[in-house]
Amino acid sequence: MSPDDARTTQLAERLDAVRRRIAAALPTAGAIEPALIVVTKFHPGADVQRLRRLGVADVGENRDQEAAAKAAEVADPELRWHFIGQLQSNKARSVAGYAHSVHSIDRPSLVKALDRAMVAEQQETGRARLQCYIQLDLSGAYPELAAPAGGANSGRGGLAPSSMMGLAERIAAAQALELAGVMAVAPLGVDPEPAFELLARLSAEVVEEHPQAWRMSAGMSHDLETALAYGATHLRVGSDILGPRPAVL
Numbered sequence: 001m002s003p004d005d006a007r008t009t010q011l012a013e014r015l016d017a018v019r020r021r022i023a024a025a026l027p028t029a030g031a032i033e034p035a036l037i038v039v040t041k042f043h044p045g046a047d048v049q050r051l052r053r054l055g056v057a058d059v060g061e062n063r064d065q066e067a068a069a070k071a072a073e074v075a076d077p078e079l080r081w082h083f084i085g086q087l088q089s090n091k092a093r094s095v096a097g098y099a100h101s102v103h104s105i106d107r108p109s110l111v112k113a114l115d116r117a118m119v120a121e122q123q124e125t126g127r128a129r130l131q132c133y134i135q136l137d138l139s140g141a142y143p144e145l146a147a148p149a150g151g152a153n154s155g156r157g158g159l160a161p162s163s164m165m166g167l168a169e170r171i172a173a174a175q176a177l178e179l180a181g182v183m184a185v186a187p188l189g190v191d192p193e194p195a196f197e198l199l200a201r202l203s204a205e206v207v208e209e210h211p212q213a214w215r216m217s218a219g220m221s222h223d224l225e226t227a228l229a230y231g232a233t234h235l236r237v238g239s240d241i242l243g244p245r246p247a248v249l
């Protein structure tokens with residue numbers, strides 16, 4: 001794999017196009033640039049290495065088995081792995097072994113499992129605390145979509161906003177976890193604007209109690225402009241950089 005192979009060129013062009021979209025979408029000239037997390041799920045470790053050479057420092061994965069294997073293969077201590085998928089508590093130990101952050105925290109039992117795993121990890125490696133985002137269900141922003149089976153957010157995951165402050169408290173109190181902020185995926189097939197507007201309000205609520213938790217992880221390939229308009233600080237972009245992946249996530 002030479003640094004200038006055809007795939008590297010393709011990734012460089014797409015990365016550049018996304019970076020230009022981000023720059024164009026920033027709400028004010030000179031606004032702080034959001035972090036770009038490149039979602040590499042379903043794509044090989046070789047692509048992560050190519051992205052690394054193109055200056056990418058943050059990558060996202062949504063399945064522990066795949067992420068753990070890639071993190072071991074790439075083995076770059078400067079690269080930050082962000083876990084963005086639904087997570088079973090029994091995978092906490094594995095995730096704590098490579099992850100810089102978890103964006104998908106939606107229940108107290110997962111907080112407990114991750115804290116225990118991260119305490120053990122810190123004793124072994126002295127690593128920094130795990131950055132934790134509360135994943136929120138934003139289907140409440142769409143009252144008109146009420147109540148198909150499972151709700152408008154069916155399958156997208158996330159905690160009901162009414163439980164957010166309680167979970168924030170637990171994360172903030174955990175020994176080896178740091179409350180980083182909030183995260184959400186806009187419901188499928190609807191205008192993302194009401195979702196991100198709600199997320200921005202919820203983020204402000206968390207920040208009022210926990211000023212350190214200012215991060216807002218929102219915006220994917222198709223809706224990053226809208227997310228930026230509402231204050232996203234961390235974008236998670238996959239297919240517009242890596243290309244298509246198998247349709248079912």
Ligand SMILES: *Cc1c(COP(=O)(O)O)cnc(C)c1O
Nearest residue numbers: 039062084220221236237238239
């Ligand atoms: C896959 C995934 C992304 C990236 O989505 P794209 O549409 O490919 O940019 C972002 N966030 C989460 C939670 C994902 O699972």
